[in-house]
Amino acid sequence: MIRRVSPTRMIQSANAAPKQQNSFPKLQDILVDLSVKNSPKVVRKLKLIGDPYMFIEYTDKQYVPNPTNDPNLRGKTIAVPFPDAHLNKKFNRIGHEDISQCPWKKMGYVGVTQYAQNVLEMQEDGTWVVKILKKGKSIFNKIAQDIAENYKDDTNDDGDGRHYGTRNAQCVRITAEATGKQPPLSVNYTVAYDKKATYIDDDMIELLRKAGEPTPEDLIKERKNYEYDAKEDPLMPTWEDFFAYGYPLNKIFKFDAIRSDEETETVSVPAKQKHVEEDIEPTVDFTLTKKSRVVVEEDEDDEPVVKKPSRAKVVEEEDEDNGYVVKPPVKASPKRLPVSLDEDEDEEEEGSTMGWIRK
Numbered sequence: 001m002i003r004r005v006s007p008t009r010m011i012q013s014a015n016a017a018p019k020q021q022n023s024f025p026k027l028q029d030i031l032v033d034l035s036v037k038n039s040p041k042v043v044r045k046l047k048l049i050g051d052p053y054m055f056i057e058y059t060d061k062q063y064v065p066n067p068t069n070d071p072n073l074r075g076k077t078i079a080v081p082f083p084d085a086h087l088n089k090k091f092n093r094i095g096h097e098d099i100s101q102c103p104w105k106k107m108g109y110v111g112v113t114q115y116a117q118n119v120l121e122m123q124e125d126g127t128w129v130v131k132i133l134k135k136g137k138s139i140f141n142k143i144a145q146d147i148a149e150n151y152k153d154d155t156n157d158d159g160d161g162r163h164y165g166t167r168n169a170q171c172v173r174i175t176a177e178a179t180g181k182q183p184p185l186s187v188n189y190t191v192a193y194d195k196k197a198t199y200i201d202d203d204m205i206e207l208l209r210k211a212g213e214p215t216p217e218d219l220i221k222e223r224k225n226y227e228y229d230a231k232e233d234p235l236m237p238t239w240e241d242f243f244a245y246g247y248p249l250n251k252i253f254k255f256d257a258i259r260s261d262e263e264t265e266t267v268s269v270p271a272k273q274k275h276v277e278e279d280i281e282p283t284v285d286f287t288l289t290k291k292s293r294v295v296v297e298e299d300e301d302d303e304p305v306v307k308k309p310s311r312a313k314v315v316e317e318e319d320e321d322n323g324y325v326v327k328p329p330v331k332a333s334p335k336r337l338p339v340s341l342d343e344d345e346d347e348e349e350e351g352s353t354m355g356w357i358r359k
Helices: 007-016 137-152 202-211 216-230
Strands: 041-048 053-063 076-079 109-122 128-136 168-178 187-199 274-279 294-296 315-319 323-327
Touching: 041 128, 109 137, 109 202, 128 137, 128 202, 137 187
Parallel strands: none
Antiparallel strands: 041 109, 041 168, 053 076, 053 109, 076 274, 109 128, 168 187, 187 294, 315 323
């Protein structure tokens, strides 16, 4: 039913309507902040939740052609704009979980392995906040190898407490310290652990549940997959439902298919290439010792943000001021949930907020 609205009714309606404010968090606000821009040393105390997710991020760079194996060109890259850069302004692209089907890999873009894990971060006042720890393999490999050492230690009979993502394990302390060097050696990351375990109580689990809880069907599926994998993996502790609580990482860091004006994935790479004199980020290697806790990794901060919609399926739409936001889709639109993750610490993009999708 529609009716005529006079200026008086229009004004009254506008004054009576409550102002809607977006209360959804920005991605940059829910990531563990290990930036050393404002402080030369940062320490974060984290309670890990379960195990991390792994994915590959591709930058808009490709290796310099080097058919003669010239040592001067080894490791050099050239900037090659993404073929859908005019439609998707994200700084990076998340690769397909099957590397053989990844279009970004096939086109020669440089990929970096990344990990993301739900954590509880202790604040200065002693309270806990749900965050996402997103970093490269140097930090996460270090934690994984320390867990493996715990299981090898015959004197350690702490059960599942040997895995730092369980209910009654020690907190992890990650220290980021500026070195004054050029990336990727600009920051040293130190991984250490509390002496005493921190127990995840019901209040902490409720915090995780509020950040994101899978549907009963998805929870059952996740548990069955976990238990199946755990049969052949001695480093997977006994399943607990809160492992699946927290921000939906599999939807936040989701594969970015190539976009085109025709909504197809058949897109050619631009011919023009801009040469950039820079070194490719090397893979960080380290030797595991009980005394050595220092790892090196390029600072990866100031990621743009994503939008938090309702439970309905979503698609990505362009906003030239705020990057890409997630909004309720038209029926014909493809389903996607992109996330823009900027690796360049010198650039910061103001973005929109992100909603947690539930099927």
